[in-house]
Amino acid sequence: MTAVLSLEQVSKQFPGVKALDNVSLTVAAGEIHALLGENGAGKSTLMKILCGIHQPDEGTIRLDGEPRRFTSYRDACATGVGIVFQEFSLVPWLSVVDNIFLGREPRNRLGLIRHAQMRAEANALFDRLEIDIDPEISVHRLSVADQQFVEIAKALSLNARVLVLDEPTAPLTPSEVERLFRIMRRLREDGVAMVFISHHLEEIFQICDRITVLRDGTYVDSCRVADTDHDALVEMMIGRRVENIFPPRQARAANSPLLLTAEIGLKQTDHTDSITLHRGEILGFAGLVGSGRSEFAMALIGAYPTRVAQIRLDGADVTFRSPADALDAGIGMLPEDRKRQGLILPFSCADNITLNHLGQFYRPAPFISRKQEAETVDAAMDQVRVKAPSAQTPVASLSGGNQQKVVIARWLDRGCRILIFDEPTRGIDVGAKAEIYTLMKRLAAQGIAIIMISSELPEITGLCDRVLVFSHGRIVAELADEAIEADTIMRHAVTEPRRNDVSHSVTEDA
Amino acid sequence: MSDATPSAAVAAPRRQRRSRWQRLLHSPMFFPLLGFIAVFIIMSLVNDRFLDLGNIQNVIRQGSVIGIIAVGMSFAIFTGGIDLSVGPVMALSGTIMAGLMAAGWPAPVAIAAGLCLGSAFGAFNGFCVAFGRMPPIIVTLATMGAAHGLALLYTGGYPISGLPSWFSWFGRGTLAGIQLPILIMLLTYAIAYVVLHHTPFGRYVYAVGGNEEATRLTGIRVPRTKMLVYTISGLTAAIAGLVITSRLMSGQPGIGEGFELDAIAAVVLGGAAIAGGRGVVLGTLVGAMLLAMLNNGLNLMGVSSYLQDVIKGGIILLAVYIGRGRDA
Numbered sequence: 001m002t003a004v005l006s007l008e009q010v011s012k013q014f015p016g017v018k019a020l021d022n023v024s025l026t027v028a029a030g031e032i033h034a035l036l037g038e039n040g041a042g043k044s045t046l047m048k049i050l051c052g053i054h055q056p057d058e059g060t061i062r063l064d065g066e067p068r069r070f071t072s073y074r075d076a077c078a079t080g081v082g083i084v085f086q087e088f089s090l091v092p093w094l095s096v097v098d099n100i101f102l103g104r105e106p107r108n109r110l111g112l113i114r115h116a117q118m119r120a121e122a123n124a125l126f127d128r129l130e131i132d133i134d135p136e137i138s139v140h141r142l143s144v145a146d147q148q149f150v151e152i153a154k155a156l157s158l159n160a161r162v163l164v165l166d167e168p169t170a171p172l173t174p175s176e177v178e179r180l181f182r183i184m185r186r187l188r189e190d191g192v193a194m195v196f197i198s199h200h201l202e203e204i205f206q207i208c209d210r211i212t213v214l215r216d217g218t219y220v221d222s223c224r225v226a227d228t229d230h231d232a233l234v235e236m237m238i239g240r241r242v243e244n245i246f247p248p249r250q251a252r253a254a255n256s257p258l259l260l261t262a263e264i265g266l267k268q269t270d271h272t273d274s275i276t277l278h279r280g281e282i283l284g285f286a287g288l289v290g291s292g293r294s295e296f297a298m299a300l301i302g303a304y305p306t307r308v309a310q311i312r313l314d315g316a317d318v319t320f321r322s323p324a325d326a327l328d329a330g331i332g333m334l335p336e337d338r339k340r341q342g343l344i345l346p347f348s349c350a351d352n353i354t355l356n357h358l359g360q361f362y363r364p365a366p367f368i369s370r371k372q373e374a375e376t377v378d379a380a381m382d383q384v385r386v387k388a389p390s391a392q393t394p395v396a397s398l399s400g401g402n403q404q405k406v407v408i409a410r411w412l413d414r415g416c417r418i419l420i421f422d423e424p425t426r427g428i429d430v431g432a433k434a435e436i437y438t439l440m441k442r443l444a445a446q447g448i449a450i451i452m453i454s455s456e457l458p459e460i461t462g463l464c465d466r467v468l469v470f471s472h473g474r475i476v477a478e479l480a481d482e483a484i485e486a487d488t489i490m491r492h493a494v495t496e497p498r499r500n501d502v503s504h505s506v507t508e509d510a
Numbered sequence: 511m512s513d514a515t516p517s518a519a520v521a522a523p524r525r526q527r528r529s530r531w532q533r534l535l536h537s538p539m540f541f542p543l544l545g546f547i548a549v550f551i552i553m554s555l556v557n558d559r560f561l562d563l564g565n566i567q568n569v570i571r572q573g574s575v576i577g578i579i580a581v582g583m584s585f586a587i588f589t590g591g592i593d594l595s596v597g598p599v600m601a602l603s604g605t606i607m608a609g610l611m612a613a614g615w616p617a618p619v620a621i622a623a624g625l626c627l628g629s630a631f632g633a634f635n636g637f638c639v640a641f642g643r644m645p646p647i648i649v650t651l652a653t654m655g656a657a658h659g660l661a662l663l664y665t666g667g668y669p670i671s672g673l674p675s676w677f678s679w680f681g682r683g684t685l686a687g688i689q690l691p692i693l694i695m696l697l698t699y700a701i702a703y704v705v706l707h708h709t710p711f712g713r714y715v716y717a718v719g720g721n722e723e724a725t726r727l728t729g730i731r732v733p734r735t736k737m738l739v740y741t742i743s744g745l746t747a748a749i750a751g752l753v754i755t756s757r758l759m760s761g762q763p764g765i766g767e768g769f770e771l772d773a774i775a776a777v778v779l780g781g782a783a784i785a786g787g788r789g790v791v792l793g794t795l796v797g798a799m800l801l802a803m804l805n806n807g808l809n810l811m812g813v814s815s816y817l818q819d820v821i822k823g824g825i826i827l828l829a830v831y832i833g834r835g836r837d838a
């Protein structure tokens with residue numbers, strides 16, 4: 001076999017965690033190899049070892065059959081290994097070219113950067129990937145998908161023969177995923193060996209050739225995609241079957257009382273949009289990434305500048321000048337980007353979870369009882385099944401999916417009346433997803449109203465009682481019950497909103 | 511081996527407590543303490559007078575003014591900010607106390623006025639940083655100059671003397687055999703410790719330093735937290751002003767130059783991250799005492815003050831180098 005890359009019997013111990021125990025992986029040229037496993041199974045760790053970011057305790061890395069030992073990421077890059085990290089690693093204020101060549105800019109004899117050469121090489125890369133991005137534009141102005149493509153270009157810029165993609169599709173919409181797959185197929189034709197990590201199993205069947213499954217840091221099995229199916233994969237990953245990922249749809253209490261109405265016009269727009277929210281309801285915000293869903297939700301809790309914000313909560317007019325005001329009124333939000341907007345990285349899991357309700361642990365005020373705090377934290381961590389050595393573990397050392405669970409845990413048993421979940425299951429594995437859906441249903445059953453922003457259509461159709469579809473910063477459709485269908489949602493999501501219909505939530509054909 | 515039964519594989523995560531030793535090893539206090547002990551041993555070896563009990567109390571007392579200022583500085587640095595105005599604010603508060611007492615005001619009122627003035631100055635810094643959204647380093651650089659100017663204006667540039675003799679108690683008195691500046695310093699640290707580790711506000715201080723945006727979005731009042739932090743820094747500067755004015759028995763408008771740098775050094779030596787979010791106030795105490803010990807020890811050894819500055823600078827660099835990027 002023409003294995004470009006093989007990892008043999010790799011083990012890695014972190015303080016308190018055996019992250020990898022005797023794991024092997026072989027990838028051939030022109031193969032897309034899926035690496036699967038639950039949150040914390042060791043996927044990212046294995047890839048970081050491959051890229052020289054972590055050193056293995058035991059085991060060998062072979063490229064083209066030759067044993068290698070990478071002491072740093074630069075080292076691995078130079079040998080033809082590229083990685084797109086689970087968390088974005090671009091510098092937002094630098095241009096696309098500067099990001100691609102960061103740290104290894106071509107110099108002329110005076111030591112000055114050769115801009116023209118960099119630009120030409122970047123353009124060549126983009127041509128090869130068939131993507132259309134202006135190399136001079138500053139990265140923070142790109143869409144998430146384009147940023148992802150820049151990451152790929154960066155990883156490939158040293159003629160990588162091995163490319164690792166750690167959950168590249170998590171922040172992408174279906175059509176963007178399609179674009180990514182086109183690029184991956186093109187690279188496959190070029191003979192690049194790829195390792196692809198994703199918690200979306202349907203993607204595995206679309207793009208991958210072979211699969212390796214890890215569980216709790218151990219190697220479970222490898223097989224060809226053609227020889228397996230969805231259920232078998234899930235069982236390999238988590239060791240049991242997951243029957244119904246979505247809890248059964250209950251008939252919604254027909255006219256549960258109105259909890260909130262909001263009419264919101266963002267700064268620098270000339271329109272407003274309105275929403276209503278009922279007790280015990282799960283309201284979905286669907287639409288493409290960048291369609292204004294998150295901005296709307298942020299504006300609702302006072303975290304985004306508005307021109308108009310008329311909010312009635314339980315029959316009383318309220319104004320939120322900051323998320324703290326909203327929280328006082330019982331509205332909490334789980335933001336989209338866990339690293340930037342959600343987690344306090346230097347904090348432990350426990351401190352992250354209790355951060356915004358420390359008042360519950362007064363004994364007496366203003367002193368916190370650590371013991372009570374610890375009990376609540378343990379319960380919350382069990383509910384969402386955070387995999388961590390202890391509640392005192394720094395959250396920075398958790399796997400991506402487990403970090404997401406920590407941010408979710410912050411909002412459990414919090415006494416909120418309204419919870420806004422922005423992409424709640426991003427990076428979470430199949431089994432844990434089902435659990436979080438059940439959790440959300442349970443919260444709703446308690447009378448809590450939930451707004452769920454999601455780019456995953458199955459999640460929207462499987463969970464929501466009512467859906468608002470956003471397009472170009474406007475609400476363009478409202479769907480309820482049977483009308484909530486993936487096709488209908490997508491059709492609305494790509495329509496241009498009409499100019500003239502201002503300030504009403506559109507009641508179109510179902 | 512780990513061929514777990516199906517459901518056990520996803521069952522409740524393992525919980526285990528780190529051993530005491532591991533906790534110490536990973537605490538931000540570890541290297542500061544190590545450095546402290548090392549310097550302590552070296553000083554007592556080269557210097558037979560160093561270990562003298564009287565001398566040790568003197569060392570601590572000499573470090574107490576910087577030590578007290580460094581408490582407020584810790585709060586500012588833990589939030590990812592900084593307070594450069596502490597030296598002049600200390601001088602201003604001290605001269606106001608002295609001036610009011612010299613003008614015949616009752617001492618408690620004069621002291622209270624000085625403490626309030628320091629806090630107000632800090633609150634103004636906090637207001638500019640929190641609500642004006644200006645960078646702390648610029649705001650406090652500006653108020654540093656302003657406070658210095660105000661102190662000179664108020665006194666006309668001359669020290670104020672003629673203070674009631676019992677006022678010297680704060681700087682020179684003892685209680686239960688311990689010099690009062692030491693007690694005041696220890697009390698300040700004790701309160702700061704409780705506030706930082708046992709109240710929500712303390713948690714917010716670290717959260718703001720760790721990720722301000724996330725803290726705001728999760729419903730914490732970040733501006734209020736920052737405002738309070740700089741107010742505390744002003745207050746501790748004023749407390750230091752009380753101690754030093756009492757010690758010198760005169761209000762010195764020009765005192766405290768460069769104190770902000772020593773205070774920052776104490777915080778950094780104490781293992782705090784200058785970017786915020788990480789650090790412990792007891793580390794700052796260790797850092798402040800380490801500096802004081804160096805000053806005293808080098809003096810006893812007869813090292814010239816110029817050379818002392820060089821040595822101190824080298825030690826700070828070394829400490830930051832050793833402590834850099836731990837458990838990131």
Ligand SMILES: Nc1ncnc2c1ncn2[C@@H]1O[C@H](COP(=O)(O)OP(=O)(O)OP(=O)(O)O)[C@@H](O)[C@H]1O
Binds near residue numbers: 396
């Ligand atoms: N730097 C670190 N220090 C300590 N423990 C770590 C560190 N990095 C990872 N771990 C631990 O190693 C285990 C494997 O983590 P890893 O990030 O590889 O999981 P993953 O399979 O990528 O999960 P996810 O699907 O959630 O991204 C986890 O238990 C995690 O807590």
Ligand SMILES: [Mg+2]
Binds near residue numbers: 400
């Ligand atoms: Mg991962």
